[in-house]
Amino acid sequence: MVSLLMTFLTLSSFTIFILFFLKHKLYCxxxxxxxxLTSNWSTQYNNLCDWYTHLLQNSPSQxxxxxxLANTITANPKNVEHILKTNFHNYPKGKQFSMILGDLLGNGIFNVDGDAxxxxxxxxxxxxGSVSNAFDNVKFHVESRLLPLLSSVARGKDGGLIDLQCxxxxxxxxxICRFSFSLDLNSLELPFTVSQxxxxxDLATTLSAKRAMSTSPVVWKAYRRLNLGSERKLKEAIQNVNILVEKVIENKKKLGFTKNQDLLSRFMEVxxxxxxxRDVMVNFILAGRDTVASALTSFFWLIMNHPEVESRIRIEMDRTKNRKQDQLATFEEMKELHYLQAAIHESMRLYPPIQFDSKFAAENDALPDGTRVKKGTKVTFHPYAMGRMETIWGKDCKKFKPERxxxxxxxxxxxxxKYPVFQAGFRVCLGKEMALMEMKSVVLGILTRFKLRLxxxxxxxxxxxxxxxxxxxGLPIIVGERRVASH
Known part of the structure; x- marks a missing residue:
C-alpha cells in the first residue's frame, strides 16, 4: 500500500513538472x-510526413x-549536402538521438559518432562489400523459404489471403540473421516462435520512435523510471530481443568461429x-530487416496499382538468357535488368524506407539556403518530402514513373x-548494393511464380x-500461382 502511494505521488509530481515545463518552455x-501539438494536421493528411511535405512544398527555402520540437526540417538538396558532407562534423547523431534509441540500439553503429x-x-x-557472396544466401531464402510459403498460401483454405508486409x-x-550471424532461426531453440x-x-522500434515524437524527453523518461505504460512494454520487448542475442553469441563461442565466417565473427575476433x-547484432538486424521489408512492401503496393509497370518488368525478365522460366535470374543477369532497377529506385523515391533522418548541430551554423542553426538544434532532412518536390523532380513528381x-x-x-534514400556523404549506407540485390531477387522470384492482387x-x-x-x-493481398511453362 505504501509502495503504491509512493508511486502515485511520484507520478503526480512528474505530471505537475511536465505541465509546468510545457507551459513555460515549449509553448508556441x-x-x-x-x-x-493538437494533431489538427490529421484532419487533412493521412500521415505526419504528408503534412511536413505540404509545409516544405510551400516554403520558399524548402x-x-x-x-x-526545436527542429529544423529541410527538403533542400544543397542543405542535405551541407549536413551530410560539407559540414559533416558539425552534424553528428548527437547525445539527444543516442539517448532516445539507447535502450534498443545501445552503442551500435547507427547510434554512435566519432571513433566508435x-x-x-x-x-x-x-x-x-561482397554482394556476390550474399547472393547465395538470398537465393536460398527466396527458393527454400519465401516461394514455398507463398505457394502454400495460394493453395490454402484462406483463398490466398496473406499480409505481404508480415x-x-x-x-x-x-x-539477415543467416547472412550476418550464420544463424538459421528455424533451428534455434527459443522460448518463443520466430514470429513472436x-x-x-516491431514493438521495440515503434515505441522507440514514439519517444522521438515527444515534445520533451521528460515525459518518456518519467514513464521509464516508473516502469509504466509504453516504457514497460518497450523494456519487455527489448528483453525478448536480448534473449536471441545471448543465444547466438553463446552458440558462436561454443562452436568456434573465424573472422571470415560472417559479420558477427569479425567483431568477435576483436x-x-x-x-x-549485442549492440552490433541488434543494429544490423534492424537495418537489414526493417528497411528491406519496408521497401518491398511499398514496391509491391505500387506495382499492384500499376500493372503496366509489372508487365514491363516481366517482359524484361523473360529476356534474360540461359535459364528456365521458373528459375531465378543469376547475379550477373540481374545487373542487366535496367527497368527493374529503375522501378525499385522510383518506388523508394516516393516511399523511402527511412522517411526522415535527424542530426544535432554541434555548433552554430548557417545552411546554404540562409537558415540559421543554433547549437543543439535538431536538423532533419526529409527524403519522403524530397521525393514529392516539383523543384527537384518536376511537375510529375507525384507520379510513379520508372522511366525517369x-x-x-x-x-x-x-x-x-537529391535522392538521399541511402543517406549520402560519409554516412552513406554500407549495405546499399546488398539491399538492392535482395529486393531484385525477391521481386523476380515472386513475379515469376505468382499473381498478386490487393x-x-x-x-x-x-x-x-x-x-x-x-x-x-499491414498489406493484405490475394496470392495465386501462375502457370509456369519450361523452355
Missing part, C-alpha cells in the same frame, strides 16, 4: 506548432521550423564484450543529395510511427 502560438562509428563502419564494410518482415529477418521474436522487434556484441531513371534504356544514377485496391498508404516506414494494418 504559431499555427504550425499548434497543429502539431526548409521549415517546428519550434516546440568509424571502427564499426570499417569492420562492417569488409563483410558487406511476409517480407519475416523473410528479411531470417535472411519478430513482433518484439572483442569479447557481450554488451558491445532511364537514359536510352540504361539506368542512370541521380545525385545522392484486397483493398483504393486509397493511399498510411504509416505507423516507427523508425522505418511501416504500413498501418
Amino acid at each position: 502560438t504559431c499555427d504550425v506548432c499548434h497543429s502539431y 526548409t521549415i521550423h517546428i519550434h516546440v 562509428w568509424m571502427f564499426q563502419k570499417k569492420m562492417a564494410s569488409l563483410e558487406l 511476409v517480407f518482415r519475416q523473410f528479411s529477418f531470417e535472411y 521474436l519478430s513482433d518484439s522487434f 572483442s569479447d564484450d557481450r554488451s558491445f556484441l 531513371w532511364l537514359k536510352n534504356g540504361v539506368f542512370k544514377h541521380e545525385n545522392p543529395f 484486397v483493398k485496391p483504393d486509397g493511399e498508404l498510411r504509416f505507423e510511427p516507427a523508425l522505418t516506414a511501416t504500413v498501418k494494418n
Whole structure:
C-alpha cells in the first residue's frame, strides 16, 4: 500500500513538472506548432510526413521550423549536402538521438559518432562489400523459404489471403540473421516462435520512435523510471530481443568461429564484450530487416496499382538468357535488368524506407539556403518530402514513373543529395548494393511464380510511427500461382 502511494505521488509530481515545463518552455502560438501539438494536421493528411511535405512544398527555402520540437526540417538538396558532407562534423547523431534509441540500439553503429562509428563502419564494410557472396544466401531464402510459403498460401483454405508486409518482415529477418550471424532461426531453440521474436522487434522500434515524437524527453523518461505504460512494454520487448542475442553469441563461442565466417565473427575476433556484441547484432538486424521489408512492401503496393509497370518488368525478365522460366535470374543477369532497377529506385523515391533522418548541430551554423542553426538544434532532412518536390523532380513528381531513371534504356544514377534514400556523404549506407540485390531477387522470384492482387485496391498508404516506414494494418493481398511453362 505504501509502495503504491509512493508511486502515485511520484507520478503526480512528474505530471505537475511536465505541465509546468510545457507551459513555460515549449509553448508556441504559431499555427504550425499548434497543429502539431493538437494533431489538427490529421484532419487533412493521412500521415505526419504528408503534412511536413505540404509545409516544405510551400516554403520558399524548402526548409521549415517546428519550434516546440526545436527542429529544423529541410527538403533542400544543397542543405542535405551541407549536413551530410560539407559540414559533416558539425552534424553528428548527437547525445539527444543516442539517448532516445539507447535502450534498443545501445552503442551500435547507427547510434554512435566519432571513433566508435568509424571502427564499426570499417569492420562492417569488409563483410558487406561482397554482394556476390550474399547472393547465395538470398537465393536460398527466396527458393527454400519465401516461394514455398507463398505457394502454400495460394493453395490454402484462406483463398490466398496473406499480409505481404508480415511476409517480407519475416523473410528479411531470417535472411539477415543467416547472412550476418550464420544463424538459421528455424533451428534455434527459443522460448518463443520466430514470429513472436519478430513482433518484439516491431514493438521495440515503434515505441522507440514514439519517444522521438515527444515534445520533451521528460515525459518518456518519467514513464521509464516508473516502469509504466509504453516504457514497460518497450523494456519487455527489448528483453525478448536480448534473449536471441545471448543465444547466438553463446552458440558462436561454443562452436568456434573465424573472422571470415560472417559479420558477427569479425567483431568477435576483436572483442569479447557481450554488451558491445549485442549492440552490433541488434543494429544490423534492424537495418537489414526493417528497411528491406519496408521497401518491398511499398514496391509491391505500387506495382499492384500499376500493372503496366509489372508487365514491363516481366517482359524484361523473360529476356534474360540461359535459364528456365521458373528459375531465378543469376547475379550477373540481374545487373542487366535496367527497368527493374529503375522501378525499385522510383518506388523508394516516393516511399523511402527511412522517411526522415535527424542530426544535432554541434555548433552554430548557417545552411546554404540562409537558415540559421543554433547549437543543439535538431536538423532533419526529409527524403519522403524530397521525393514529392516539383523543384527537384518536376511537375510529375507525384507520379510513379520508372522511366525517369532511364537514359536510352540504361539506368542512370541521380545525385545522392537529391535522392538521399541511402543517406549520402560519409554516412552513406554500407549495405546499399546488398539491399538492392535482395529486393531484385525477391521481386523476380515472386513475379515469376505468382499473381498478386490487393484486397483493398483504393486509397493511399498510411504509416505507423516507427523508425522505418511501416504500413498501418499491414498489406493484405490475394496470392495465386501462375502457370509456369519450361523452355
